Amino acid sequence: MNFKDQVNVDAVARDSLEKLGYKQEMTRVCACASILLNATTYSLVAFGLTSPIATSLIGGGPAVMIWGWILVSVLTQTLALSLAEICSKYPTSAGTYYWCYRLASPRTRLLSSWINGWLTVVGGWTVDLSVKFATAQLVVAGAGIYYSEWDATALQTYMIFLGVTAIAGIFCIFFNRLLPTIDIICACWTGLGIIVISTCLLAKAAVGRHPASFALGNFDPSFSGWTPGWSFFIGTLPELNHVSAYTFSSIGMITNMAEEVYNPSEILPKAITWSVPIGSLTGVLFLLPILFTLPDVNTLLQVSSGQPIGVMFTLIMGSRAGGFGLWFIIFGIGMFCSMSTSCAGSRATWAFARDKAIPFHRRFSKIDPSLGDVPVNAYALSTAIQVLLGLVYLGSSAAFNAFAGVAVMCHGASYAMPIAISLMDARRDMHDAPFNLGGFGTIINAVAVLWIMFVTVLFSMPAVIPVTRWSMNYASVVFGGFGVISAAWYMINGQFYYRGPPIQEDSTSSSGSSDSALH
Template sequence: MMDFKDEVDVDAVARAGLEKLGYKQEMTRKLNASQPVTLAIMAVPFGLTSPIATSLVGGGPVVMIWGWILVSVLTQTLAFSLAEICSKYPTSAGAYYWCYRLASPRTRLLASWINGWLTVVGGWMVDLSVKFDMIFLGVTAVAGIFCIFFNRLLPTVDIICACWTGLGIIVISICLLAKAAAGRRSVSFALGNFDPTFSGWTPGWSFFIGLLPWDWALNYALAYTFSAIGMIVNMAEEVHNPSEVLPKAIISSVPIGTLTGVVYLLPILLTLPDVTTMLQVSSSQPIGVMFTLIMGSRAGGLGLLFIMFGISMFCSISTSCAGSRATWAFARDKAIPFHRCLSKIGPYLEDVPVNAYALSTVIQVLLGLVYLGSSAAFNAFAGVAVMCLGASYAMPVAISLMNARRDMHDAPFNLDRFGTVINVIAVLWIMFVTVLFSMPAVIPVTTWSMNYASAMFVGFGMIGAAWYMINGQFYYRGPPILEEPTSSSGSSESVPY
């Protein structure tokens, strides 16, 4: 643990590094370690429990446990790839800044514009989906109070979140294994049972279908739990020693999340009630019924749900904070309407981009109200979040690959000779997830079960393109660069992207 003098020295170095990237220090660096923030954003138990109907439809225990491990392994390649780029460019602008620095002069302006809108929309959708899985307006209000008026306490809140999550998993696991009122399952069932008949898809595709969200309430999926690992980058300008801390946080979040998920899932699979009974729940959200059946009483089920609510509440605070920083950073570079207003910090509330946070909240509330008129429309929001964030993560990695990774040779955290293979796997995984999250969970497809994520993804893209034609092409000049890159991406016109 560093003392005050070391902390000041590290902050001075970080401030100088940020100025070299083109920005002045406006936030106070108050985060010593960002792992708790990352864990809060992932909210592993909440993220794994919410899509349980999807997992059961897709095949059951095999999808839940082995699908989780498969997703974790593939996501680790993305985490390594993002950590490498982040170590060189640790700014709250995140992936759109990376695209600008890595792409050629011919294409970097448009690439950063596209990526910035993907990042901002993805952040809004992730935050919206977390809040909407609970008491929507109430949770939005509570998260706003913490993020605006208690911003200086966010490091403490994140530590409390980590403790609540760890203790919550222990309590839930002990309670489920001790009660098991619905009966106990064998280890072979928990690790090997696979029944794809509920989905209507072929067994192989049904397994992957179990990784995506299904029905309006299931705003998380196995792949979705890790979809926000890069959002911590938007807090870069509030972290001590970001070039070292952020890469470690991104990389370690996956194995920590994986272990947390396995420990949480196994007791559920060993005490899983009848699958048909759970899938017949009218709300298509069997979490409460599952806990009630296993605990043998409604009171026991509510007790476990309260623990889950706490985890999701902490998650909402973290995603709200990160999403507002993404909005603020993009406004700072004049890419959002009313950017002068949205890029202001304070002045009465220190370190809080209040206007950017307000915009993010208003948009989420308006989109949330769509559910009142069309559950099918809201059904796509979670998929859009994964697709937008995934695409925003993949773009700088893909550009780096097209540049033969020449820009990464001097990155403080370097993947060295393994970089190309790791980057390729990460990009291919994101491409596959994008297709996967556009698919309906069950066939035959009806108006109710149709997945409109791809349509909404294209819709948001058209809005971003329209704003670029109306305003962006005249005012957006990309992130400021005080030190022009010396590698091929900034000096060569022959670079393909």
Template sequence: MADHVYGTQSDAYAAEHDLHHRSIGKERKFSLTGKHLGEDGGRASADDLLEAMGYKSELVRSRSTLQVAFMSFVLASIPYGLATTFYYPLVGGGPTNIIWGWVAVSLIILCVAASLGEITSVYPTSGGVYYQTFMLSAPSYRRIVSWICGWAFVVGNITITLAVNFGTTLFLTACINVFESEPGVGIFAGETYQVYLIFFGLTILCNLVSALANRWLPILDTFAIFWTFAGLIAIVVCVLAIAKNGRHDASYVFGEFDPSNSGWPAGWSFCVGLLHAAYATSSTGMIISMCEEVQQPATQVPKAMVGTIVLNTIAGLVFLIPLVFVMPDQATLAALASGQPVPVIIKDAIGSSGGAIGLLIPLLVLAVFCGIGCTTAASRCTWAFARDGAIPGSRWWKTVNVKLDVPLNAMMLSMVVQLVLGLIYFGSTAAFNAFSGVGVICLTMSYACPIAVSLLNGRRHIRDGNFHLGKLGIFCNCVALAWSLLAIPLFCMPTAIPVTPQYMNYASVVFFAFFVISTAWYFIWGKKNYRGPPVQEDEILEARRASITSHHSGK
């Protein structure tokens, strides 16, 4: 197995290791023909391709196609992901923003998933979009572009995980308060320190499960699928059948648009409300970080990404449409101090606190599953970036705990960063707005990098991939990049105006700070020490061709 070239090595030492990678790749070509893959041909082929990329296989490939698709579904966690951010389209425009905003963003994200799927079928590694950007870029600028993409991907993974756990905390508080001490007053005060402590405990729980129960996570993801649809059916049937305070007509559900609660002009208000759908679908590319734990990542991961978007779109509509049919007055929901309308909507439709909490429990359990999944993915991308020497102290963060079969140190680093950033809540109750906004912005930016570079280079690197879409791929690339150009400035905007310091969207501040720090760190340290992933394009091509041959011969 080839060791990896790390950024802290000298030029001579790095060159020696690069030569070592190439010689090993040439020596192993005899085993890449598909004739010597043995009974476990798919897994051996994936490991050979990984080694051709310059990495040794350190994680167990335990996930099948369905299991990686299930994890991708859990990362988005529809309907939970739509429940915690329901406030954004509610204020942005109401029913039209909620329903049609979800459909529009889902179709756009389908193009993003297809674009990433094409590239991942050629470069399936836990480095994900960062590695892909490096390999697709010209040598003259590949280091700085991949550096910025990698930091965006890592920061996006960590902050979206933070947003999930913090959103779960706020959602839990709102669920508890469906029980009232008096009309309009919940039983749980939800003081700042109480909210942070719940978030702290939830984050620790997700990390414990992800670290100690890694071998059972595919089973947990599978269970989450059945749990999700059982809970979804219960919510839909109960709210529509009981509808204690009546139902709106179809013209209201599919045509009502009222942006007055946001203060923004109508068109811009609708766009700002799209954060709801963008947040729920932002995890699309996070599953790429699991490539080194998937049996045939070049084919399984692209299929999982695209298939999950289609499934999520349908599940989202099944969840959102019934809620809008029974939704109380829009202005009343927009004025909620909790910023969590879904528990209030369900309670209003059911007519009792006990019945409401019974329907909310499936969403809360799904929220924990989502937190565990995001914790797992964030730890893998942090580990992969550290493996290439891009994170200070890489020799600690690149270590894999063999007993647990997880990059435990990288997971702990991610956890500590989340807990520290969570302290922002003590300064602003709009912290969740910043966390979710930064997560979406950074992930969107990181997804755009390999897509843009591939398109600018004529998509020549992906023509022989397992998931090549031809002219349709060009269309998907253009849509994905247009969305990125809109989303990055859009989600820096506050939800409503006029803006107060308390309700300011600090995503712009955090994103700008990340961009300045990562760029400055590159010129201070990275330009001299960071070399990026090992470059073995001939070996990768040979291994990929063998993988394709093995895949087709196994059919």
């Protein structure tokens, strides 16, 4: 795209955004290739599938890992298509809570957008938190390769988490203009890393190779204690964690970058829909070498840290150096992922503050042009909340682990809401969407909503039974807690100041909305 065409595209995008009720504040720096790479960054398969691998081993092993991954990917494609359709018509950083406001009836749209906005923001915070903490736990696993006797304390893990958070913050705040380049580096690192890992595992296989019947069909639910059928779905939690928390559910987080993308009505739907098949294929290619060379499951599950990735790579490679080399690839992907989720979470916070839905909204909706139009205050708020939530780990690792489930539940519910509202209105608002699902739209939307409902229930269940205070899943408790806080703030403040996202007719008829539109 030459400079003249770029200027024309920017002008069209700016006019379209103003018709949606917002003034252009962010600098549009992301082209099609960049945002597609950004989508790939969110779908960091190697990181998302290996960091919680213990749960898949508990739930049933190889059969769960490969077939669960394929099942989850197919069902999540319906969600991606549904979101892409709505996003093509309403491409704004406000995302799903804006969509709820536009799609719901005048009687319910204010409350719907408030609930959805808080689901989106809390989901962004908890996704970012879980990614950074998983990266910190990877550091512990990497150290365990050479210092197997070291058992990291909760405080030590928390301090590593703070280090990961600081590094991500430096890049997201001071190198914002370089983020498209960082996305390209991340995509190259991920692609080459998966090739290197797969080749090394198949070449060495120090603990032996398994036949296809084991790699594709071995299923042992005895570790979980659940019935075989439910154990299979419990075993898919890492796939769901990756698909929902790290990747495909986080496809909605791509929409938070809408006001930094050229021609968002065309580019964002492509990024959202293609992230699923690209991630699915990559996941299959990454999982198969692991399943054909998998060490003894009992040995992996006995790792004291609960993170067996370092031990697994070391056993397969037959040396600590080899295991550490493969671990370092995964760690690098985790750091890239931390930067991406930090960026998206801060944008969601900024967009909601812009619409006066967050305490001290004037401060948190400011943009710092000297740093490349970075919402520094919103980023600081998002980071501060995560640092405080991380303290929960010092008291109870079981309670803290619920935050990954909360991220899935929040994002899933926030994505399902506008789809469900559109369905109940017979999809009348979608007939002129640039990316249109046509006659298949009703079926695709219905499957997406039912899938999210099932996932929400699944993430409320413990991985093993009988349940103890250490194995208890506190996701539903934490999810409900955030709901109570959101409702309380609405009663205290929201009902007096929140008027919903500005839309074109609001910006001409209401001074309050006009202020928001021209913030």
